Amino acid sequence: MKKTDVLVIGAGPSGTIAAAMIKNAGLETMIVEKLKFPRFVIGESLLPRCMESLEEAGLLDAVKAKGFQEKFGAKFVMNNGDICDFNFSENFTEGYTWTWQVPRAEFDKTLADACEAKGIPIHYETEVIDIQIRDDESSLTTVRYLDGSEEQIDAKFIVDGSGYGRVIPRMFNLEKPSSLPARQTVFSHFVDKNRDQVAQEPNRITIYVYNETTWVWCIPFSNGITSLGFVGYPSFFEEIEGDLDQKLDYLVRSHPELNERFGDCEKAFEAREIKAWSATCEKFYGKGFVLTGNVTEFLDPVFSSGVTLASVSAQNAAKLVIRKLKGESVDWEKEYMEVCMKGVEVFRTFVTTWYDGHLHAIFFSKNQNEDMRRQISSVLAGYVWDDENPFVRSHYKHVHTLAKFVKETQGEIVYTPIEQAVKS
Numbered sequence: 286m287k288k289t290d291v292l293v294i295g296a297g298p299s300g301t302i303a304a305a306m307i308k309n310a311g312l313e314t315m316i317v318e319k320l321k322f323p324r325f326v327i328g329e330s331l332l333p334r335c336m337e338s339l340e341e342a343g344l345l346d347a348v349k350a351k352g353f354q355e356k357f358g359a360k361f362v363m364n365n366g367d368i369c370d371f372n373f374s375e376n377f378t379e380g381y382t383w384t385w386q387v388p389r390a391e392f393d394k395t396l397a398d399a400c401e402a403k404g405i406p407i408h409y410e411t412e413v414i415d416i417q418i419r420d421d422e423s424s425l426t427t428v429r430y431l432d433g434s435e436e437q438i439d440a441k442f443i444v445d446g447s448g449y450g451r452v453i454p455r456m457f458n459l460e461k462p463s464s465l466p467a468r469q470t471v472f473s474h475f476v477d478k479n480r481d482q483v484a485q486e487p488n489r490i491t492i493y494v495y496n497e498t499t500w501v502w503c504i505p506f507s508n509g510i511t512s513l514g515f516v517g518y519p520s521f522f523e524e525i526e527g528d529l530d531q532k533l534d535y536l537v538r539s540h541p542e543l544n545e546r547f548g549d550c551e552k553a554f555e556a557r558e559i560k561a562w563s564a565t566c567e568k569f570y571g572k573g574f575v576l577t578g579n580v581t582e583f584l585d586p587v588f589s590s591g592v593t594l595a596s597v598s599a600q601n602a603a604k605l606v607i608r609k610l611k612g613e614s615v616d617w618e619k620e621y622m623e624v625c626m627k628g629v630e631v632f633r634t635f636v637t638t639w640y641d642g643h644l645h646a647i648f649f650s651k652n653q654n655e656d657m658r659r660q661i662s663s664v665l666a667g668y669v670w671d672d673e674n675p676f677v678r679s680h681y682k683h684v685h686t687l688a689k690f691v692k693e694t695q696g697e698i699v700y701t702p703i704e705q706a707v708k709s
């Protein structure tokens with residue numbers, strides 16, 4: 286049997302940030318990770334706010350040394366060619382004005398290696414299969430190794446950062462349906478051999494509006510690879526003939542700008558799909574455990590909020606776990622769940638108004654108000670806990686009021702789908 290103060294499940298960003306902070310505070314921690322690293326996971330565009338979490342955990346320098354593609358803003362391109370470009374240097378909220386675009390296999394391995402360098406043991410290819418919480422909140426976790434053998438880990442507290450594995454919500458029946466409809470992506474990594482020929486800022490992350498309900502991410506990495514993914518309703522992809530590779534090829538060819546850049550590029554791997562990613566659960570904490578990252582709530586990829594919400598939740602959870610193990614009392618509802626949900630709700634407003642067209646109206650409106658642009662840019666940088674920002678404090682009201690004003694004064698956004706045939 287192994288013994289530790291805090292058992293962390295999962296070596297994604299939320300697990301490694303939590304473990305690093307707990308270790309920095311002088312507590313013993315270990316990570317159990319189901320897979321062998323490096324492993325693929327989606328979620329390649331970071332937001333500036335996550336830099337603060339990486340910094341506080343003492344993991345930022347390790348990432349800096351890797352030379353990942355720097356990201357200074359985000360560009361949105363409407364399907365009529367209109368452009369809306371946010372620069373994080375113009376943000377309302379003070380903080381980081383840049384971050385990275387990262388192949389997650391390498392990024393997550395960097396964080397995990399930095400944790401090991403701090404003396405945190407990581408047990409790879411080790412899957413949590415059972416957890417028993419005792420009355421005193423300590424626990425006995427059963428893990429299974431690759432060879433089928435099992436072992437138990439005795440811990441004073443558990444941090445569940447198992448991402449899409451959702452270990453504790455599944456085990457303890459905490460799962461709750463998401464309020465968002467199921468969407469799908471078809472994506473791959475492209476060998477971006479034409480990048481040098483792109484006239485303007487070829488390394489900038491760009492979100493293309495493909496049609497009213499479908500959009501595309503284009504995330505260039507520093508290694509010459511670019512991640513390209515279409516996101517829409519499953520019915521949109523079903524209507525396109527062929528296997529996933531053929532669907533993705535067809536979609537790239539149907540978009541003039543993407544076709545010019547990627548039409549003749551090889552894929553680094555065959556097209557993949559992910560479906561129905563939105564998930565949430567009843568409670569982000571319980572007797573002897575706290576949930577961090579995607580296990581808590583994951584909304585949607587459109588604003589690249591996932592890793593940042595994962596990092597900030599891990600940062601906050603770790604501080605509370607440290608306090609708890611030092612014998613202080615913690616109000617998990619108020620100090621943790623409400624704080625997590627505050628950030629999630631701001632992004633929920635932005636995600637839902639992206640899909641209902643309100644944000645399109647705002648982003649692509651003419652004569653934008655510079656103050657509001659800065660406030661919106663701060664949200665897109667992940668600064669979603671800054672109550673000084675009206676688009677954080679009363680996000681729903683501000684987004685809806687501004688969209689209404691724009692639509693009344695400039696007319697509704699007119700969609701001119703590039704591939705109407707695909708949509709209909």
Ligand SMILES: Cc1cc2nc3c(=O)[nH]c(=O)nc-3n(C[C@H](O)[C@H](O)[C@H](O)COP(=O)(O)OP(=O)(O)OC[C@H]3O[C@@H](n4cnc5c(N)ncnc54)[C@H](O)[C@@H]3O)c2cc1C
Binds near residue numbers: 448
């Ligand atoms: C289509 C799509 C696009 C996205 N794009 C972005 C983006 O551009 N930017 C962004 O910030 N986010 C994005 N996301 C979200 C991002 O993928 C997640 O928010 C992020 O990976 C969450 O990090 P995490 O540490 O919580 O979990 P993960 O990164 O998923 O790590 C969890 C780890 O736990 C391990 N694990 C699982 N089960 C067990 C078990 N039983 N025992 C032990 N270990 C286990 C897993 O192997 C994994 O390594 C996207 C999501 C989707 C679906």
